[in-house]
Amino acid sequence: QSALTQPASVSGSPGQSITISCTGTSSDVGSYSFVSWYQQHPHKAPKLIIYEVSKRPTGISNRFSGSKSGNTASLTISGLQAEDEADYHCCSYAGGSTYVFGIGTRVTVL
Amino acid sequence: EVQLVESGGGLVQPGGSLRLSCVASGFTFSSYWMNWVRQAPGRGLEWVASIKRDGSEKYYVDSVKGRFTISRDNSKNSLFLQMSSLGAEDTAVYYCARDRAPTTCYEWDCWGQGTLVTVSS
Numbered sequence: 001q002s003a004l005t006q007p008a009s010v011s012g013s014p015g016q017s018i019t020i021s022c023t024g025t026s027s028d029v030g031s032y033s034f035v036s037w038y039q040q041h042p043h044k045a046p047k048l049i050i051y052e053v054s055k056r057p058t059g060i061s062n063r064f065s066g067s068k069s070g071n072t073a074s075l076t077i078s079g080l081q082a083e084d085e086a087d088y089h090c091c092s093y094a095g096g097s098t099y100v101f102g103i104g105t106r107v108t109v110l
Numbered sequence: 111e112v113q114l115v116e117s118g119g120g121l122v123q124p125g126g127s128l129r130l131s132c133v134a135s136g137f138t139f140s141s142y143w144m145n146w147v148r149q150a151p152g153r154g155l156e157w158v159a160s161i162k163r164d165g166s167e168k169y170y171v172d173s174v175k176g177r178f179t180i181s182r183d184n185s186k187n188s189l190f191l192q193m194s195s196l197g198a199e200d201t202a203v204y205y206c207a208r209d210r211a212p213t214t215c216y217e218w219d220c221w222g223q224g225t226l227v228t229v230s231s
Contacts, residue, residue, distance in 0.1 A: 001172065003154065034216035038155070045205060045221035046147075046155060057210070057219060089155050093216040097160060097169040101147075104154035 004029065004090055004102035011108040017078040020105045022090030023071055028100050030071040034093035037066060037075045040104075041086045050075060077107070085109045112136040112220050114206045119225030126196050126229070132189040132206030132222055140164070140184040141212040146191050148202035149224075158204070159191065163212075173199070196229045203227075 005023040012018040022029065022037075029035060035053045038046035048057055050066040053073060063078045073092070077084055090102040118130040130146070146158040159170045159180040168180050179192040189206055203226050207218035 003156075032216075036217035040155075045223055047221075048210065048217055048219045051210060051215070051217040091155070091157070091217070097167070098171065099157035099160075099216070101155040101157060 001028075001094055001098065001100045004092060004100055006088075006090060006102035006105045008103070009106045009108065011110055012077075012080045013110045014080055014082065016080050017076060018080060018107065020075045020077075020088055020090075020107070022073040022075070022092075022102050024073075024092050024100065025071055028092040028094040029068065029073055031095065032093045033068065035066065035068055035073040036091045037064075038089045038091065039084075039086050040089065046089060080109055082109050112208070114208065114220060114222035116204065116206050116222040116225040119204065119227045121228045121230065122196055123231050124197055124229055127192070127194040128196065128227060130191040130193070130204055130206075130225055130227070134187045134189070134206075134208070137208070137220075138212075139182075139187040143209040144180075144182060144189045145207045145209070145218055146180060146189075147205045147207050147218070147221075148200075148227075149205070150199075150202040153202075156202075161189070193227070196227075198229050201227060201229045 037050035040046045053068045054066040145160045161180045177195045181190045203224040205224045206222040208220040210219040
């Protein structure tokens with residue numbers, strides 16, 4: 001299983017919107033609506049922010065939204081805030097009770 | 111409060127073995143699939159292994175098959191990862207993670223703080 005492709009870094013100014021892409025294959029992202037996104041601040045454990053492509057867990061801001069088209073999933077952060085500066089990891093179910101993560105994207109708030 | 115606490119990490123020589131533990135509290139441990147996810151220094155996350163509620167099914171990433179064994183003791187609310195034939199590529203922070211729901215799901219909503227495994231001579 002190869003890691004999903006994410007941009008290494010994305011940046012934006014406070015209040016702007018940014019989108020992080022997550023590209024897989026027809027064996028993972030393209031085959032299942034089980035894409036999740038995790039936010040990870042430095043030296044902290046990951047935090048689930050999106051699951052099943054576009055669902056938000058209780059307590060997660062609606063500034064975070066997810067979508068998918070074909071083999072590519074996307075995470076959009078609207079109204080960017082300083083606290084959003086973190087690493088973001090996508091993850092897809094890959095069949096056979098296995099999973100594949102992306103390489104991670106560093107979001108910088110300018 | 112739902113909590114996962116890992117332990118057992120440390121420095122181990124190449125070819126050596128190590129057993130990681132994760133103690134759960136604040137939820138009915140036996141109702142959830144449990145997982146190990148690792149993160150090499152400066153790298154992304156990597157799913158390592160998953161185990162069914164009763165331990166009857168276990169799944170692994172290809173790179174650890176035959177070397178790592180995931181297990182659990184529901185009477186002690188504990189998850190384990192027995193690692194052997196360790197190599198430098200196994201150096202990482204290892205996280206214990208719980209499935210989001212006791213029903214079938216494909217994501218993890220509760221994570222431990224991680225335990226660092228360093229494979230080096």
